[in-house]
Amino acid sequence: MSDTATTTGRAPSVYVPSTDALATVLAPGARPPRPNALSASLTFGWRAMLKIKHVPEQLFDVTAFPIIMVLMFTYLFGGALADSPRDYLQFFLPGIMVTSVVMITMYTGVGLNADIEKGVFDRIRTLPVWRPAALVGMIFGDVLRYVLAALVILGVGLALGFRPGGGVIGVLAGIGLLVVFSFAFSWVWTFFGLILRSEKSVMGVSMMVLFPLTFLSNVFVDPGTMPGWLQAFVKVNPVTQLVASVRAAMSGAPDASSTMWMLLWSAGFVVVFGTLTMYRYNRR
Amino acid sequence: MSRRTTGPAIEADGLTRSFGETRALDGLDLRVPAGTVYGLLGPNGAGKTTAVRVLATLLRPDAGLARVFGHDVVSEADAVRARVSLTGQYASVDEDLTGTENLVLLGRLLGLRKPAARERAESLLAAFGLTEAADRQVKKYSGGMRRRIDIAASILSTPDLLFLDEPTTGLDPRSRNQVWEIVRAVVAHGTTVLLTTQYLDEADQLAGRIAVVDHGRVIAEGTPGELKSSVGSGTVHLRLRDPGRRPEAEQVLRLALGVPVQLEPDPVALTARVGGDGTDLDASEQAARALGDLARAGIVVDDFSLGQPSLDEVFLALTDHPAVTADERDEQLEAAR
Numbered sequence: 001m002s003d004t005a006t007t008t009g010r011a012p013s014v015y016v017p018s019t020d021a022l023a024t025v026l027a028p029g030a031r032p033p034r035p036n037a038l039s040a041s042l043t044f045g046w047r048a049m050l051k052i053k054h055v056p057e058q059l060f061d062v063t064a065f066p067i068i069m070v071l072m073f074t075y076l077f078g079g080a081l082a083d084s085p086r087d088y089l090q091f092f093l094p095g096i097m098v099t100s101v102v103m104i105t106m107y108t109g110v111g112l113n114a115d116i117e118k119g120v121f122d123r124i125r126t127l128p129v130w131r132p133a134a135l136v137g138m139i140f141g142d143v144l145r146y147v148l149a150a151l152v153i154l155g156v157g158l159a160l161g162f163r164p165g166g167g168v169i170g171v172l173a174g175i176g177l178l179v180v181f182s183f184a185f186s187w188v189w190t191f192f193g194l195i196l197r198s199e200k201s202v203m204g205v206s207m208m209v210l211f212p213l214t215f216l217s218n219v220f221v222d223p224g225t226m227p228g229w230l231q232a233f234v235k236v237n238p239v240t241q242l243v244a245s246v247r248a249a250m251s252g253a254p255d256a257s258s259t260m261w262m263l264l265w266s267a268g269f270v271v272v273f274g275t276l277t278m279y280r281y282n283r284r
Numbered sequence: 285m286s287r288r289t290t291g292p293a294i295e296a297d298g299l300t301r302s303f304g305e306t307r308a309l310d311g312l313d314l315r316v317p318a319g320t321v322y323g324l325l326g327p328n329g330a331g332k333t334t335a336v337r338v339l340a341t342l343l344r345p346d347a348g349l350a351r352v353f354g355h356d357v358v359s360e361a362d363a364v365r366a367r368v369s370l371t372g373q374y375a376s377v378d379e380d381l382t383g384t385e386n387l388v389l390l391g392r393l394l395g396l397r398k399p400a401a402r403e404r405a406e407s408l409l410a411a412f413g414l415t416e417a418a419d420r421q422v423k424k425y426s427g428g429m430r431r432r433i434d435i436a437a438s439i440l441s442t443p444d445l446l447f448l449d450e451p452t453t454g455l456d457p458r459s460r461n462q463v464w465e466i467v468r469a470v471v472a473h474g475t476t477v478l479l480t481t482q483y484l485d486e487a488d489q490l491a492g493r494i495a496v497v498d499h500g501r502v503i504a505e506g507t508p509g510e511l512k513s514s515v516g517s518g519t520v521h522l523r524l525r526d527p528g529r530r531p532e533a534e535q536v537l538r539l540a541l542g543v544p545v546q547l548e549p550d551p552v553a554l555t556a557r558v559g560g561d562g563t564d565l566d567a568s569e570q571a572a573r574a575l576g577d578l579a580r581a582g583i584v585v586d587d588f589s590l591g592q593p594s595l596d597e598v599f600l601a602l603t604d605h606p607a608v609t610a611d612e613r614d615e616q617l618e619a620a621r
Contacts, residue, residue: 015432018411035392120378126341126365
């Protein structure tokens with residue numbers, strides 16, 4: 001395509017590198033001090049927000065999916081397990097909120113796996129910033145998604161008749177505990193996102209872990225009717241501890257023991273899987 | 285300027301790195317003087333990208349040592365990262381984000397405050413002719429524009445060493461020329477550039493020195509002139525009208541040029557390298573003489589050309605194997621990942 005041929009339409013302006021213009025941007029300025037760990041992480045969090053802005057479809061899984069989960073299980077089990085769906089909801093809503101949000105955490109791994117295949121991660125990894133910042137920032141962005149999902153579920157729950165005894169403070173505390181756990185749990189998926197070959201395999205592994213973890217818990221029913229061996233698993237399941245502590249907070253009677261266990265689990269996830277993730281990230 | 289050191293920009297000794305069974309780097313040695321464009325020339329799968337990834341701290345070598353401005357790429361990776369920038373073979377900016385957002389993001393990560401980062405992004409976009417596209421997502425850019433935003437992102441920090449991994453592969457000639465101009469400007473301002481390429485003419489245009497890489501090691505090194513004269517400064521391609529006269533033509537050419545003549549798979553084609561001492565005049569004189577001799581022998585030539593040796597020919601001369609087998613190697617590498 002020659003320049004003279006472009007007479008119709010918006011003529012694409014042809015770029016001619018100008019030595020002067022290049023000279024001004026190439027003149028080495030003073031190098032600013034490196035950003036600290038928090039500021040670098042927040043900048044990567046900003047990247048995650050920009051991506052949500054440009055690709056809003058990715059919010060589908062934190063809006064539509066949780067609504068379906070709440071409606072489906074409330075009316076499926078409500079009449080059978082409690083006197084009415086509305087009665088069941090008082091017990092069930094904190095549980096389904098935990099289930100939905102914990103399930104959404106797997107997208108952290110899926111997203112990282114897709115991201116790392118692209119060249120942009122090469123550039124990010126050659127930047128002289130705090131090493132975990134890119135991943136921490138990514139999870140900050142995801143935390144926003146968790147909060148959104150939790151609020152959507154709360155909204156649906158309130159509309160269906162969920163009346164938490166803990167009031168606004170109790171509910172916010174419950175969501176806060178859930179977000180803390182989900183942030184910590186996301187590190188499990190960053191690790192799998194780095195070691196597995198494709199998005200599909202990340203998805204597959206996530207489902208294999210998440211289904212037993214969320215269903216073999218106290219989310220749907222009281223574990224009292226389960227066989228002993230299953231109760232043993234349910235009891236140590238971190239999701240059980242999380243649901244117990246969220247449920248207690250929302251009902252207005254915070255439970256110190258389950259909250260402590262759930263925080264210990266969270267710390268464990270960050271320490272173990274955060275370390276494994278960074279090891280893989282540096283050695284890729 | 286104190287941060288530009290006088291020592292070499294890159295020193296690498298015996299770098300090796302394997303992916304599964306494939307040795308991507310097999311004892312690579314490199315010494316890149318500061319303030320120049322240095323070309324790594326080789327076919328796909330020769331190990332160029334792996335070398336760049338090791339030197340840019342993205343990949344650890346299995347063995348060997350590499351220093352960038354005196355800093356070890358493994359034990360002092362952070363010090364290396366503070367002074368280098370990488371433009372990878374594939375887009376190394378975020379395609380979902382706009383041009384401005386990408387550059388502001390990087391500016392912030394390099395420690396600029398928001399207004400300063402915006403200002404820097406704006407002047408970079410202007411200098412690279414991307415002002416109009418500033419608020420468009422990079423995935424909507426053309427190939428040439430993508431390369432430019434990539435390079436703009438790389439020089440945001442005015443690095444001391446810039447890695448350009450095949451910066452013009454897949455670009456149209458005009459975009460390629462733009463990239464060449466930019467590279468010249470970058471090196472004129474004191475940044476060392478390590479450029480990988482598959483094209484001899486690109487290395488010739490830009491690089492002060494070239495290392496030819498094959499099977500993960502450097503098989504020849506020198507200025508473009510030195511390399512070409514080691515291969516012959518030009519190649520004569522001939523096509524005859526009558527395939528039956530090819531043996532005769534081969535003899536005439538061999539006598540006229542004093543070099544071995546290659547019979548191509550095409551039954552009417554012959555190739556020979558000319559101008560062994562590296563002067564172009566010499567090459568064209570020899571070629572003209574050979575053409576005259578053929579005419580006097582009554583052999584009709586349908587097609588004649590004199591060109592620079594291609595990478596394939598350099599390869600053939602240096603390794604006795606053609607560069608094309610590299611594709612298979614590439615697939616192996618891909619599978620090994």
